[in-house]
Amino acid sequence: MTVSSNAEISTSSLSKRDFDVERVRGDFPGLHQMVHEKPLVYLDSAASAQKPQQVIDALSHFYAHDYANIHRGVHELSQRATKAYENARLKVQRFMGARSEREIIFLRGTTEGINLVAQTYGRANVSEGDEVLITTMEHHSNIVPWQMLCEEKGARLVVGPIDDRGELDMDAFEELIGPRTKLVALGHVSNALGTINPVKEIIELAHERGIPVLLDGAQAAPHISLDVVDLDCDFYTISGHKMFGPSGIGALYVRESILEKMPPYQGGGDMISSVSFEKTTYNRLPFRFEAGTPNIAGAVGLGAAIDYLNELGMESIAAYEEELLDYGTEALRAVPGLRMIGEASNKASVLSFVLEGIHPHDIGTILDQEGIAVRTGHHCAQPVMDRFGLAATARASLALYNTRGDIDRLIHALETVRKVFG
Amino acid sequence: MATNELRELYQEVILDHSKSPKNFKELDDASHQSQGHNPLCGDRLTLYLSVVDGVIKDVGFKGAGCAISTASASMMTEALKGKTEAEVDVIFGAFHDLVTGKVAEADADILGKLAVFGGVRDYPVRVKCATLAWHTLRAALAKAEEAVSTE
Numbered sequence: 001m002t003v004s005s006n007a008e009i010s011t012s013s014l015s016k017r018d019f020d021v022e023r024v025r026g027d028f029p030g031l032h033q034m035v036h037e038k039p040l041v042y043l044d045s046a047a048s049a050q051k052p053q054q055v056i057d058a059l060s061h062f063y064a065h066d067y068a069n070i071h072r073g074v075h076e077l078s079q080r081a082t083k084a085y086e087n088a089r090l091k092v093q094r095f096m097g098a099r100s101e102r103e104i105i106f107l108r109g110t111t112e113g114i115n116l117v118a119q120t121y122g123r124a125n126v127s128e129g130d131e132v133l134i135t136t137m138e139h140h141s142n143i144v145p146w147q148m149l150c151e152e153k154g155a156r157l158v159v160g161p162i163d164d165r166g167e168l169d170m171d172a173f174e175e176l177i178g179p180r181t182k183l184v185a186l187g188h189v190s191n192a193l194g195t196i197n198p199v200k201e202i203i204e205l206a207h208e209r210g211i212p213v214l215l216d217g218a219q220a221a222p223h224i225s226l227d228v229v230d231l232d233c234d235f236y237t238i239s240g241h242k243m244f245g246p247s248g249i250g251a252l253y254v255r256e257s258i259l260e261k262m263p264p265y266q267g268g269g270d271m272i273s274s275v276s277f278e279k280t281t282y283n284r285l286p287f288r289f290e291a292g293t294p295n296i297a298g299a300v301g302l303g304a305a306i307d308y309l310n311e312l313g314m315e316s317i318a319a320y321e322e323e324l325l326d327y328g329t330e331a332l333r334a335v336p337g338l339r340m341i342g343e344a345s346n347k348a349s350v351l352s353f354v355l356e357g358i359h360p361h362d363i364g365t366i367l368d369q370e371g372i373a374v375r376t377g378h379h380c381a382q383p384v385m386d387r388f389g390l391a392a393t394a395r396a397s398l399a400l401y402n403t404r405g406d407i408d409r410l411i412h413a414l415e416t417v418r419k420v421f422g
Numbered sequence: 423m424a425t426n427e428l429r430e431l432y433q434e435v436i437l438d439h440s441k442s443p444k445n446f447k448e449l450d451d452a453s454h455q456s457q458g459h460n461p462l463c464g465d466r467l468t469l470y471l472s473v474v475d476g477v478i479k480d481v482g483f484k485g486a487g488c489a490i491s492t493a494s495a496s497m498m499t500e501a502l503k504g505k506t507e508a509e510v511d512v513i514f515g516a517f518h519d520l521v522t523g524k525v526a527e528a529d530a531d532i533l534g535k536l537a538v539f540g541g542v543r544d545y546p547v548r549v550k551c552a553t554l555a556w557h558t559l560r561a562a563l564a565k566a567e568e569a570v571s572t573e
Binding site: 360366385391 | 425428551
């Protein structure tokens, strides 16, 4: 073992010991309120996460002091705003482990990231008879953009199956990577099941056959340390609002050698070098893919969220959450009549379940009356529900600010659910 | 306390109907049929009507949904038998006003047992559950081709 990896281990175990959830909770004003006369327990972070004061302050400060349009102004405020926006891009680059800030495109979020890839890379590289390979556990945002592309091109959407635990059937998946496969697209972490997919292995398999891979990182970014270079993925996209940043901002990483050849996405200002009615030349990377005035403050807020996560350390966040997820899983399994949906051996954040004889929507209403926010429904992943023969599940999703006390409140409230339906 | 408020919504009669819905059947001789879907919670139901000379002679439904939508469908089917389309419109109007909180008190003369759904007014996101069967009914009577969606 090298000295540096020893040092890493000791830092990580130190920060794990130091993870102070009460201090973390103190940073999130939204958590400290009464809902239906009960203290709020927020277990819906997989839908959207609460925001720390540091992010709220960064937005407020930026709008109050440094706001102007970016890139074109010679005046002081424009220069400050441009610096803040581009500084946020550097933070995203480092957070994702990308080699260069040229590989980071700001956009609205994961959904737009996937649509961008489908509409640019996809349209240029997928033809009639080709295949795009996804999995059964994808969010609708990683299904529909590919369906639209396939319909336009006469291509085929191929879907890798999952087993009863909610894990990808790797043998079947490998079989499905065929001579016509032009792209593999899958979630790093499933929003409905919590499954952490073996993405590194999948990327290796795809690359052996020369096929690029897109990862939907919406559910991974708030929970696990990212490194696009180590993963060797070609496209990786994240959403700010799921990782304690503002909504309406996200980022797409594209390997530079691919991005250089990708046709532009939307046309407009900022994405050009020069425009005349005869010919327009496009701007350099990554600005070529950022037409129009972007969500400037959103990017600044996302940068602040990344600073916040870095300060806590992704390793220590992941270690804390893993322990909490184990505690929650065990506690829920002990509830009579409860069936867990998604029992992959490698999981993050998500506790999806159904109660015998009680519809998830009724569970959601009763939990809300107890001050507990969970998600109920198909979680924008209807094929996953179909796979398990369900219309819906109740989903409690954990984040760095949740505690064992939150789980205990959930378990207690599920008693009330059972009492009401006695 | 919360349990008492919840009892307003989940009244015994609603729970009973949700557990053992009435008229939970297909009709072989249905003259009207329609499908309803609530994308919010994935609820789906199919409604079957046998209408003779403008009067609802028989009615059945199949599908899966939450307690509120299942009980609402069940109790609606009981209220429909022997009613004309015009009478159905009056009942639906009173029901809709009740669950959306437009009226504070249920019109017991029109609604009868359906008045138990008054608790829904305090749960705005659940109004769609209570009204899914009714919207599906109106679509069936209008012979709508497309499935009804609450969205």
